[in-house]
Each structure stands twice: as C-alpha cells, then as structure tokens.
Amino acid sequence: MDELRRQTRDGYDVVARAYAQLLPDTRYEAAPDLAMVQHFVTGVSASAERPRVLDAGCGTGRMIGHLAALDPSLDVVGADLSPAMAAEARAAHPGRQIDVADLSDLPHDDASFDGVLAWYSIIHTPPHALAPVLDELGRVLRPGGSLLLGYQAGTGDRRLDRPYGHDVELRAFLHHTPYVRSSLETAGLTVDSTLDRAARPGEPHAQGFVIATRG
Numbered sequence: 001m002d003e004l005r006r007q008t009r010d011g012y013d014v015v016a017r018a019y020a021q022l023l024p025d026t027r028y029e030a031a032p033d034l035a036m037v038q039h040f041v042t043g044v045s046a047s048a049e050r051p052r053v054l055d056a057g058c059g060t061g062r063m064i065g066h067l068a069a070l071d072p073s074l075d076v077v078g079a080d081l082s083p084a085m086a087a088e089a090r091a092a093h094p095g096r097q098i099d100v101a102d103l104s105d106l107p108h109d110d111a112s113f114d115g116v117l118a119w120y121s122i123i124h125t126p127p128h129a130l131a132p133v134l135d136e137l138g139r140v141l142r143p144g145g146s147l148l149l150g151y152q153a154g155t156g157d158r159r160l161d162r163p164y165g166h167d168v169e170l171r172a173f174l175h176h177t178p179y180v181r182s183s184l185e186t187a188g189l190t191v192d193s194t195l196d197r198a199a200r201p202g203e204p205h206a207q208g209f210v211i212a213t214r215g
C-alpha cells in the first residue's frame with residue numbers, strides 16, 4: 001500500500017465515529033447533488049428486478065441508507081479502505097455485506113453489479129492515479145451498468161484542517177470534470193450526464209458529478 005493510501009486509511013480509522021455522528025445522512029447534500037443520485041437510481045432500478053449496487057468507498061454507510069430509501073428493491077453492498085469506517089457501516093446496516101477493500105482492487109466478480117456509486121471516495125486519489133480505480137469500478141459493472149461519481153470539482157489538492165475534529169492528516173484532491181470524462185472513456189465507459197455546480201456559501205469548492213455507462 002502506498003503512503004497516501006495508508007494515510008487515508010489511518011486517518012479515516014481515527015475519525016470514523018465522529019464522521020458517523022456528524023454526517024449521519026444526506027442533510028448537507030445540495031438538491032442538484034441528490035438529483036444526480038436519484039437519476040442514477042432511476043436508471044439502475046429500471047435495469048433489473050433486484051439490481052445489485054456497490055457503494056464503493058461507502059464510509060460509514062450513509063449513502064447505503066439513502067440508496068435503499070430511494071428504492072428498497074436495491075441490493076446494496078459496500079466496500080471501504082478503512083476498517084473503522086466499514087465497521088460503522090456494518091453497525092448501521094446489519095446484514096449487509098460491507099468489505100474492507102481498495103477501490104483499485106475490489107474483491108467482487110467481473111460484471112457483478114448493475115450500478116456502482118463512488119460518492120466522494122475518489123477525492124483521496126490524485127488525478128494521475130485515477131485510471132486503475134476507474135478500470136476497477138468498470139470491471140465490476142455489468143455491460144450497460146451505471147457508475148455515478150461525486151467529487152469536489154477543480155484542480156489542485158488540499159490538506160483537511162482537523163478533519164471531523166481530529167488531529168489527523170488527510171489529503172484530498174480536486175478533479176477536473178473534462179479529465180474525469182476522458183479518463184472514464186479510456187476505461188471503456190460512456191459518459192451520459194455531467195453536472196458541475198458552483199460552491200454554495202460556506203462551501204470551499206465547486207462540486208462535480210458524472211454518470212457513465214459501461215459499454
């Protein structure tokens with residue numbers, strides 16, 4: 001494991017309990033962000049009787065709850081790099097499969113999901129290292145399946161200041177939507193919809209969302 005991933009895993013292990021308490025659900029997401037999630041779920045729900053969805057980088061599992069609330073027929077499983085975040089997700093969603101895994105090395109079979117959500121989980125991966133992650137997210141999607149990415153949009157990186165009230169180092173990277181789009185296409189996915197929205201008051205960055213389909 002490289003130093004950046006180790007730092008990300010160890011940082012989230014420390015903040016996991018606070019993250020679960022401070023961000024229990026989607027109350028801080030803006031309406032257009034949630035509209036992209038709804039758009040993703042509508043497409044995935046129409047594609048199978050009991051669609052399988054992977055929440056890739058599920059953290060404490062708040063988006064698992066959101067997806068299941070939008071469509072209770074979804075079979076949502078999670079995966080996260082941080083054992084403590086995954087433990088929070090398991091406690092919040094007993095009976096659901098939540099694996100500890102890296103986005104670039106998932107334990108799931110090829111083409112085993114109708115949808116994959118990566119909601120703010122690529123933000124700790126620098127743009128130059130996105131390719132293996134997108135290849136892997138594409139690998140586990142069945143042909144015709146959908147991927148939704150959410151991230152802070154722009155360029156550059158930042159060190160989070162006392163994230164979730166803890167004295168730990170976490171480094172995050174902004175992603176430039178045209179670069180995300182071309183990286184997805186290189187990974188064999190076709191971009192269906194993109195949304196870049198401006199930062200809201202008090203939000204430090206613009207936000208980006210992309211829905212892509214595996215060919």
Ligand SMILES: C[S@@+](CC[C@H](N)C(=O)[O-])C[C@H]1O[C@@H](n2cnc3c(N)ncnc32)[C@H](O)[C@@H]1O
Nearest residue numbers: 012057058059080081082085102103119120121
């Ligand atoms: C900002 S949190 C978002 C969590 C969740 N998706 C949510 O919206 O609440 C980022 C999460 O991505 C996970 N993560 C970051 N890099 C990862 C990687 N390479 N593989 C798997 N998980 C990763 C972190 O452990 C953390 O739980």
